[in-house]
Amino acid sequence: MPRYVKPSENRWLHPTYRKAYCFNRNGYVHTCVNSHRQATSIEWLPKNKRAAMEILRTRIDRWFYPTADVSDTNNVSELTIEHLLERFHRDKIIKLNAETQKQYMIVYKQFFTENFYLEEVDKIRAHVYAIIQGLDLAQNTIWKRMQRLRKLFAYAIELEWMTRNPITKSMVPGYEHKTVEICSEEVIYEVINYFKTRNYAMTLMIEFAYLTAMRIQEIIDLNWSDIHLDKGYFVIHGKGDRDRIFPVKYFPRAIEILEESKSMGNFKFVTWTSQQYPQRTLQDGLVQMSKELKKKYPRVTFHILRKSAINKWRKLGIDPEARNAMSGHTRVVETQFYLADPDINFFEHKLTALE
DSSP states (O other), X not given: OOOOOOOBTTEEEOSSOTTEEXXXXXXXXXXXXXXXXXXXXXXXXXXXXXXHHHHHHHHHHHHHSOOOOGGGOSOGGGOBHHHHHHHHHHHTGGGSOHHHHHHHHHHHHHHOSSOOBTTOHHHHHHHHHHHHHTOOSOHHHXXXXXXXXXXXXXXXXXXXXOSSOSSOGGGSOOOOOOOOOOOOHHHHHHHHHHHHTTOHXXXXXXXXXXXXXXXXXXXXXXXXXXXXXXXXXXXXXXGGGOEEEEOGGGOHHHHHHHHHHHHTTOSSSSOOOSSHHHHHHHHHHHHHHHHHHTOOOOOOOHHHHHHHHHHHHHHTTOOHHHHHHHHTSOHXXXXXXXXXXXXXXXXXXXXXXXX
16 A cells, blocks of 8 residues: 655655655656656756656646546557657647747658657667768757757656657767857947837837847737736746746836837737747848948847846846746756856855855
8 A cells, every 4th residue: 555755855745645756766757656656757856846746746647537538548559659749749839939839840850750659769769860860950950959859758758658768868969069149238229229210119129128038939928917017027928838927126127118018009018929020120120220330230139138138137246046037047058058258256156255
């Protein structure tokens, strides 16, 4: 009979059902529900606890409320790549923005020219490896596509359709880190001022992106119902269907921009429904600026605005934990992909006791 368990360093208990927990086995998360143990593809790291607990919750639900869905057939040996793609797209990818969905579709078409059974892990691995060898793509592009493949098969493991991930770490090329591209505040406000008399909605969007470090899709998805100025925050619908709050009360200019947009009668903060128009308009504007002012401007995109904002926050002395909470990524991601220079201020703040 399953017993109640106690928390420990290598065990994460479910908050309400004490006969279910996650545990560390060889550096990876495994789940245990009523003594029934199963693997996941998630590494045992503090940052992965939330994802692990979601898997545990799903498996508890399956234990007590078995589904009759055809895609959850008991005969796992009959499940194929096509079943997985259909389920993964329905459950996960359809929630992402159009551009990300497009990138996943490219991965599907490129790697799944054959419909293997999911239990044929070694065949799938060999097939993917053979395709990788024939790709004439940049190393970072291959890295990104392999990460998407790993997520796909990790979901199969979560569904209990597979026991192993065909995409091993040794198959994924290392990420080639490049110099983080940011832009000076002076140039950013030149761009903002350029759009003031030409496309005022773009002016508000560009400045808001720089103030909040929000991704372009997050700005597009921002609705008036998400904004609570009386409480000093708004809700951001981030990547991976993860919401976070932004403490806008500390950014008075951002509040002014929100109020100004609302006074214009817009049905939401920005009225565009896709990334294409604002991205293209920004790039066309930069080309025109260079012609009119006879000056070569550095590249400015919404992602560069996001990186520039995060680096500005760091120079202002905002703590890394607060920066990452506001921008919606981890410390590791910030260090690898967002900081233009080593964060020496972080160490100076943390290690003053050694002086």
